[in-house]
Amino acid sequence: MTINKEATNEQAILETAERLFLEKGFAMTSTTEIAKEVGCNQAMVHYYFRTKDKLFEAIFEKKIKMFVGIFLQTDEENLPFLQKLQLKIERHFDILQENPRLPFLFFNELTTHPERMDVLKQRLQEFPKTVFHRLNSELKIEIEKGSIRPIETIDLILSIVSLNVILFLACPIVKKITGMSDDDFQIMLQRRKKENVIMIINSLRPLEILNEKCIK
């Protein structure tokens, strides 16, 4: 019990802090509040983590590692391009669903504390150089074959991230404005996951007619 408890207090602070930071962001969460929720003295938070900032960075870095790690998974699949793409989109969506508040935290903290981007950049060093280039070369092949329309790799990535992320970012807003229940929102999420795949893959089809008819 005691050995457990010793490990438990530091862990409890970490977990509570994570929850509160994700809920309300760094600025709106105080060490006092964290301690109150854990049920310990406020000084304990500083005993284990020295500063609020260090506590945050411990959590932030962990989340970045987790997030990036999954993308660095080697694709064991030897599938056609579009099927691989579909799996990637779905996997990305799944990660978000498991960490629905992560986009908020990332955008919010990286915007209000640009210096935190250094951790991110350092952590992401190899990310563009592997994931990006892998996707890039596969994409170029498909475009040359004419099986998908011309598109910049960065645009495709941005579009996938953007479509997948929006509902998690807008979740409180959508719920409030539509008066939707949690269950309804979950249903919407499921539909949205499929819709995003269709959206992306359909949007990659060669243009032809479109050029004449719609885009000036």
Place this chain on the structure above:
Amino acid sequence: MTINKEATNEQAILETAERLFLEKGFAMTSTTEIAKEVGCNQAMVHYYFRTKDKLFEAIFEKKIKMFVGIFLQTDEENLPFLQKLQLKIERHFDILQENPRLPFLFFNELTTHPERMDVLKQRLQEFPKTVFHRLNSELKIEIEKGSIRPIETIDLILSIVSLNVILFLACPIVKKITGMSDDDFQIMLQRRKKENVIMIINSLRPLEILNEKCIK
């Protein structure tokens, strides 16, 4: 000069506050800082706006009005559906380009201060009932004609907003990670505006082959 200056001080506070709130959010901006930037006494901020919260809401409501107002513009256009859609997407993107920090402010403040959503909801009352339904009925007609694939109206709206918004939200992150200059970013924005239109419109084409080949 004096008459000008009197009107000027309140105005200066409003403008400076707007800039700082957009830059760093509500929590990270103090009335002391606003006053310092304006070059006036900190009590002035409270003289004109009583509380920091009221000052924020004055700005927030103005921004919402502006943002919603543009969408409520009657579409004088009597164009084919897809061309109208293209114009809407482009107009939406333009508004964002003129207010690049607005998405950050909206997502950030509505998430950390859910009570602010009441202002938004009240302000948006007729928005869904006009814009949404107008798009909805036009969309259903096109779907029945078979000229575009089946899609929920809310999904289309979310996709447009999401694709248009992402770069403005991710701006600091993208700049930092890619080391891109401001000019390069502007170029990217221009490309992205076109890409989003192509993306959306292309993604609305009927499915057929896709169903068999790619989506299980």
Place this chain on the structure above:
DNA sequence: CAAAAAACTAATAGAGCTATTAAATAGATT
């Protein structure tokens, strides 16, 4: 020009927050 109103400021109350310190308690070790 005198009185009234408006604009402005210095000072500060009062609250909350981070971080530290010094002391107390509990657990492990010899």
Place this chain on the structure above:
DNA sequence: AATCTATTTAATAGCTCTATTAGTTTTTTG
């Protein structure tokens, strides 16, 4: 049991922030 180490706490220094108050300066107005 005595000592040492790790954990925990109370107290508080020191800071920053919001908001108010009471008084001063400036502008307007009769």
